[in-house]
Amino acid sequence: MTGRYFEDWSLGDTIVHPIRRTVTETDNLLMSTLTHNPQPLHLDAVYAKGTEFGQVVVNGTFTFALMVGISVAETTLGTLIANLGYDQLRMPKPVFIGDTIRVETEVTAVRPSGSRPEAGIVTFTHRAINQRDEIVCSCARTALIQRKTS
Template sequence: MTGKTYDALLEGETITHALRRTVTETDNLTFCVFTHNPQPLHLDAEYAVGTEFGRIVVNGLYTFSLMVGASVGDTTLGTLVANLGYDAVAMPAPVFLGDTLRFETQVIERRESRSRPDAGIVVFEHRAFNQGDQLVCRCRRTALMRREAA
């Protein structure tokens, strides 16, 4: 178990995740196929060249999923009871094939669970940045986290 318990997460702390990922065409294509998303902006280079972006834009849900997934090892691996929700998802800049993404998580809020004495509620803000340090995705995730054994 490498995740942190409720008790080990400090409000205001920022965790920089070591995992980085260069997004490939295969990543984007596979994600679109698995999720049945035929959006030509994500799949058709000829179509995409005629858009304001001038090239394929990586599926935003892939970026979102990668961002949350990259955080798991340092935050919730083996300590999560349940994800309670995702809020305030924003994608302020596009991700393109070949971009290398890095990730960080800030503990925004934490509070004891009223119904579960063995758990607490943590609100994380996950952020993804491209190789130019431009914010490309962020969200808030509310998680029910195990507490340390008494």
């Protein structure tokens, strides 16, 4: 399924995305180094072992990006004009190397664009969930979506 047009969305629509992803050490290392994040909690196993977590914690920006990325195919692929914002970002549980993440999305707002008649605005609430059914990340994503052409 590809992304939907504005008219195809309704308040309360829910998607359980089919892709799941097991987080690897390489994922965490690449995200941390590519973004120049030297946090030892993400990169130093000896340091991390001495923390309350007892192990390396996956960089939260990776978790956020993975969550949004998994959602794209069934939400905005080919119909997105622009992401207008990400709000209410929460990370209530840590992600560890080896965790498997799945994503669910709910539509929490739908409205026509006031300035662009060829588009509408859809707000998605994304939730990333680990193999223990714990929410590890959530956010609201507001997207400017194409309308169907007449």
